[in-house]
Amino acid sequence: MAFFDYIFENGERIVFELLRHLQIIGIALPIAIIIGVPIGIAIANHPKTANVVIYLASILMTIPSLALFGMMVVLLAPFNAGIGIPPAIITIVVYSMLPIIRNTLVAVREVDSVTVEAAMGMGMTSTQILFKIRLPLAIPIIMAGMRNAAVMGVSVTTIAYLVGARGLGYFIFSGLSRSRLVMVLVGAVLVGALGIGMNYGLLKLEELLTPKGVKLSRRKE
Amino acid sequence: MQISLENLTKTYNKGSFKAVDQLSLTFEPKKLTVLIGPSGCGKTTVLKMINRLIERTSGDILFDGKSIDQIDPIQLRRQIGYAIQNIGLFIHMNVFDNIAVVPRLLKWPEKKIKSRVEELMELVNLDPQVHMYKYPAQLSGGQKQRIGVARSLAANPKVILMDEPFGAIDPINREKLQDAFIDIQEKIKKTIIFVTHDIREAIKLADKILIMDNGRIVQYDDTVNVVKKPKNAFVDSILGSDRVLKGLEMMPVKDHYSGNFLPINAQEVKTIAMALEYLEKKKKTYAYVIGPRDILLGYCTVEELKRMDQKDELIGQVKPIESVQPHSNLMEAIIRMVESGLTSCPVVDAHHQLLGVIRFETLVEIMSAYERVEV
Numbered sequence: 001m002a003f004f005d006y007i008f009e010n011g012e013r014i015v016f017e018l019l020r021h022l023q024i025i026g027i028a029l030p031i032a033i034i035i036g037v038p039i040g041i042a043i044a045n046h047p048k049t050a051n052v053v054i055y056l057a058s059i060l061m062t063i064p065s066l067a068l069f070g071m072m073v074v075l076l077a078p079f080n081a082g083i084g085i086p087p088a089i090i091t092i093v094v095y096s097m098l099p100i101i102r103n104t105l106v107a108v109r110e111v112d113s114v115t116v117e118a119a120m121g122m123g124m125t126s127t128q129i130l131f132k133i134r135l136p137l138a139i140p141i142i143m144a145g146m147r148n149a150a151v152m153g154v155s156v157t158t159i160a161y162l163v164g165a166r167g168l169g170y171f172i173f174s175g176l177s178r179s180r181l182v183m184v185l186v187g188a189v190l191v192g193a194l195g196i197g198m199n200y201g202l203l204k205l206e207e208l209l210t211p212k213g214v215k216l217s218r219r220k221e
Numbered sequence: 222m223q224i225s226l227e228n229l230t231k232t233y234n235k236g237s238f239k240a241v242d243q244l245s246l247t248f249e250p251k252k253l254t255v256l257i258g259p260s261g262c263g264k265t266t267v268l269k270m271i272n273r274l275i276e277r278t279s280g281d282i283l284f285d286g287k288s289i290d291q292i293d294p295i296q297l298r299r300q301i302g303y304a305i306q307n308i309g310l311f312i313h314m315n316v317f318d319n320i321a322v323v324p325r326l327l328k329w330p331e332k333k334i335k336s337r338v339e340e341l342m343e344l345v346n347l348d349p350q351v352h353m354y355k356y357p358a359q360l361s362g363g364q365k366q367r368i369g370v371a372r373s374l375a376a377n378p379k380v381i382l383m384d385e386p387f388g389a390i391d392p393i394n395r396e397k398l399q400d401a402f403i404d405i406q407e408k409i410k411k412t413i414i415f416v417t418h419d420i421r422e423a424i425k426l427a428d429k430i431l432i433m434d435n436g437r438i439v440q441y442d443d444t445v446n447v448v449k450k451p452k453n454a455f456v457d458s459i460l461g462s463d464r465v466l467k468g469l470e471m472m473p474v475k476d477h478y479s480g481n482f483l484p485i486n487a488q489e490v491k492t493i494a495m496a497l498e499y500l501e502k503k504k505k506t507y508a509y510v511i512g513p514r515d516i517l518l519g520y521c522t523v524e525e526l527k528r529m530d531q532k533d534e535l536i537g538q539v540k541p542i543e544s545v546q547p548h549s550n551l552m553e554a555i556i557r558m559v560e561s562g563l564t565s566c567p568v569v570d571a572h573h574q575l576l577g578v579i580r581f582e583t584l585v586e587i588m589s590a591y592e593r594v595e596v
Contacts, residue, residue, distance in 0.1 A: 118309025
């Protein structure tokens with residue numbers, strides 16, 4: 001019962017930290033998309049470059065988030081941004097690179113070659129092929145990459161509490177230091193629920209953005 | 222538009238493999254030319270060099286005398302219709318948007334595009350009301366193929382390139398599409414270059430056939446001439462052992478039937494006895510029977526008339542018979558002969574008026590006129 005008591009007593013705080021959590025992801029994800037999708041498109045036709053880029057993005061992902069936060073604090077200190085939201089955002093952007101670039105790359109590359117040839121044969125320029133053919137067909141896969149990144153962002157943001165970004169990490173880390181298990185539990189449940197909710201919301205968005213014809217032909221398969 | 226190839230060559234692997242080798246020929250305007258040959262003979266390569274999806278190694282392609290190098294490839298492709306085997310419809314676009322692709326690239330006003338799309342859908346026999354806003358996933362294979370053809374015609378190109386456009390369709394629907402396509406070409410009269418590996422399709426559709434092997438021309442001639450006079454054993458093998466019959470399929474009855482025959486007019490020859498007398502006088506074993514306004518009623522044979530009651534009215538004893546029309550082909554006439562067991566087949570017009578007969582001797586003459594090819 002202590003669990004619910006805590007929630008009722010600290011409703012305001014919970015809403016505040018939840019919104020902060022969302023705010024961090026809400027800023028970081030678009031930045032990651034703006035950087036990652038064009039990179040994915042740009043390297044799609046250059047297999048060698050693509051390999052290198054994917055390799056680098058994978059390495060970035062293996063850096064423990066705590067280490068990354070530590071680096072940010074030092075690197076951003078001269079700009080007075082070592083503490084707070086900026087390191088959290090940058091870290092999420094860095095981690096998001098792999099799923100977003102990789103999925104964009106695969107999506108654009110895997111578009112049926114017959115379809116692309118037809119488009120070329122009809123006199124589309126390569127820019128037109130990209131925006132009228134490749135990207136609309138690639139939306140579902142690109143969106144899957146974003147979902148991946150968003151869910152990861154939820155967990156990374158939790159740790160960002162340690163560099164003063166606040167967010168739901170507050171309940172977990174404060175709870176731990178005060179040995180208040182209820183707080184930790186509330187924090188963990190909220191983070192989990194947010195992750196699931198985020199995934200579901202983006203799934204709905206994906207449904208909305210996927211062209212009708214693509215959905216129809218997938219259903220057929 | 223007249224398209225000429227001059228020493229057109231495409232090599233791969235630094236010249237070690239010649240996909241197309243010194244090809245020189247002219248595609249006749251407003252005619253349908255079929256490129257045929259075994260896989261790897263270079264037919265698709267030739268097609269794709271014409272819209273520069275593949276760049277040639279040497280030689281030239283001339284459009285009304287103008288070198289392909291002087292034409293911007295993007296503009297060139299927008300002026301050439303293109304239809305391919307797996308159709309390549311854009312699955313995220315509905316039928317309307319698919320057909321409208323090139324007109325939109327050419328920045329036609331939307332109103333003009335809409336009326337053009339409707340016109341084209343009617344041309345390929347798809348009801349715009351029903352199908353215009355459907356997506357490819359909601360169409361059958363045959364319908365998709367029709368949209369593919371409509372799309373290639375969208376911006377009214379003078380030239381259309383087709384790479385096995387009916388290849389992925391089951392045989393029954395393919396026949397239907399080919400028939401529809403013949404009607405369409407009859408109406409639009411475009412310069413069409415059509416790649417296939419199906420010789421039946423080639424003979425059925427082509428005004429001219431270009432047979433290729435190892436990147437070179439083996440024979441390039443009117444379809445009739447190719448079928449009648451295959452240049453060598455290779456062409457003969459492509460045409461197949463039944464080429465004589467295939468040839469009959471492309472010859473219309475109207476060029477070969479005879480109006481010189483003696484039917485029995487049932488208005489004058491009223492009884493069995495009179496019919497028998499007439500046939501014996503003319504030394505015939507059977508005759509067609511016509512009624513008022515030369516309408517074909519059927520036929521009667523001496524053998525059967527003899528066994529009948531001689532006082533009976535002829536008109537009640539006439540046996541019905543299947544006929545052909547002038548636009549039918551000689552193959553159909555043969556089939557009718559086999560069905561009836563007679564040595565001729567009646568030719569009638571749309572009102573079933575008897576115009577003449579096509580005789581078995583004529584067919585034998587035509588078939589024996591085919592040159593034999595020594596293998």
